[in-house]
Amino acid sequence: MRVAELSRTTGVSVPTIKYYLREGLLPAGELTSPNQASYDERHVRRLRLVRALLEVGRLPLATIREVLRDLDDQADWDMHHRLGRTLYPLAGVREDAPSAELAAAMTDVDALLARWGWQVDPESPGRRRLAEVMLTFRELGVGYLMTEIDRYARAAEMIAESDLRGIATKPSPDDVVTGAVIGTIVGDALQAALRRLAHEHTSVHLFKRS
Amino acid sequence: MRVAELSRTTGVSVPTIKYYLREGLLPAGELTSPNQASYDERHVRRLRLVRALLEVGRLPLATIREVLRDLDDQADWDMHHRLGRTLYPLAGVREDAPSAELAAAMTDVDALLARWGWQVDPESPGRRRLAEVMLTFRELGVGYLMTEIDRYARAAEMIAESDLRGIATKPSPDDVVTGAVIGTIVGDALQAALRRLAHEHTSVHLFKRS
Known part of the structure; x- marks a missing residue:
């Protein structure tokens, strides 16, 4: 397809597509004449991925370029490591040395992961995020909100299995x-919306006087 | 207790406490002498609530004043309606008329709520939030991520039951x-962190080549 059709198919404007081509975010099309190139399904998929990382993940262009280069270099990596490489930068976790309090909370997180039998890389940003939330609850005087953490973990497993079942049906690695x-990103908003609706439904039974 | 002890107990500075008193966010203490007042546990709880609405909920002071006034006026309301009155403004949902597309998605949400047997007020901001997420998935070409919505709803029920069990143990309405x-607010970050860790654990089994 020509660039105009690529634009129609993806909803990305022609000037933006040309900008992505110059910036190396989209591989060049196949030249069919000195100033005309042809694009295919791989370009459609790559454009959707760039848009997702930019608009949904809000990653800076330099990071996106890096993530995409890694994805292409690692075509023979397994999907587990490719997902980790793409998703870790989305966490937006600080990389400075944790405070003594945070380090202690991260040790608590490791104990929880071991109890649940979860295999998580020591470098995973999720460990630090969970530790930060646990500290915040303690500082706000609502540490008791962690008493149900084992049930939350089981619910998270159910959700994660559904998430991965959904994306695993896609044939192309770029689509996955x-x-x-x-x-991951819009899914946070989905889960938050469902949780609020479920709160309201559950509260009817627990707190509403007829 | 005197204001200095109230400050030590809650971690809120004395000038800030005096500001909240002037602004009507905190009820006056009992006067023990012409320029000395005494505060009690109700002041401690109310200060924690103001801090939660301000720092965690990021509500503007005017909204907080309104929420607190309602809470006090509605001392004889049941907890279900008091929670709704406090939590609805936290959703930050736009109140303008929905587009035709969004209105159609909200009808889809109502059908889902009926299927799950969830009792949710027609005014609940969660309905619009869920509809907005469903539209976003469709626009981004990943509508298939909604195929597991019934399982997500079951997971949300589990989480909501744990959430409400946790807070229902608290004796005072302000604490609840x-x-x-x-x-609700920091809980989003907790659930997001758990979901990411569970993704990684689940991906090991599904995608990792040994």
């Missing part, structure tokens, strides 16, 4: 990664 | 509301 990026 | 505010 795109689904994982959007599913 | 404080726990609900913090648990």
Whole structure:
């Protein structure tokens, strides 16, 4: 397809597509004449991935370029490591040395992960995020909100299995990664909306006087 | 207790406490002499609630004043309606008329709520939030991420039951509301962190080549 059709298919404007081509975010099309190139389904998928990382993941262009280069270099990596490489930068976790309090909370997180039998890389940003939340609850005087943490972990397992079942049906690695990026970021909003609706429904039984 | 002890107990500075008193966010203490007042546990709880609404919920002071006035006026309301009155403004949902597309998605949400048997007020901001997420998935070409919505709803029920069990143990209405505010907002970060860790654990089995 020509660039105009690529634009129609993806909803990305022609000037933006040309900008992505110059910036190396999109591989060049196949030249069909000195100033005309042809694009295919791989370009459609890559454009959707760039849009997801940019608009949904809000990653800076330099990071996106790096993530995409890694994805292409690692075509023979397994999907587990490719997902990790793409999703870790989305966490936006600080990389400075943790305070003594945070380090202690991260040790608590490791104990929880061991109890649940979860295999998580020591470098995973999720460990630090969970530790930060646990500290915040303690500082706000609502540490008791962690008493149900084992049930929350079981619910998270159910959700994660559904998430991965959904994206694993996609045939192309770019589609899997795109689904994982959007599913991770917009998925937070989905889960938050469902949780609020479920709160209201549960509260009817627990707190409402007829 | 005197204002200095109230400050030590809650971690809120004396000038800030005096500001909240002037602004009507905190009820006056009992005068023990012409320029000395005495505060009690109700002041401690109310200060924690103000801090939660301000720092965690990021509500503007005017909204907090309104929420607190309602809470006090509605001392004889049941907890279900008091929680709704406090938590609805936290959703930050736009109140303009929905587009035709969004209105259609909200009808889809109502059908889902009926299927799950969830009792949710027609005014609940969660309905619009869920509809907005469903539209976003469709626009990004990943509508297939909604195929597991029934399982997500079951997981949300599990989480909501744990959330409410946690806060229902608190004796004072102010404590219940404080726990609900913090648990709703910081709870999003908790659930997101757990979901990412569970993704990684699940991906090991599904995608990792040994």
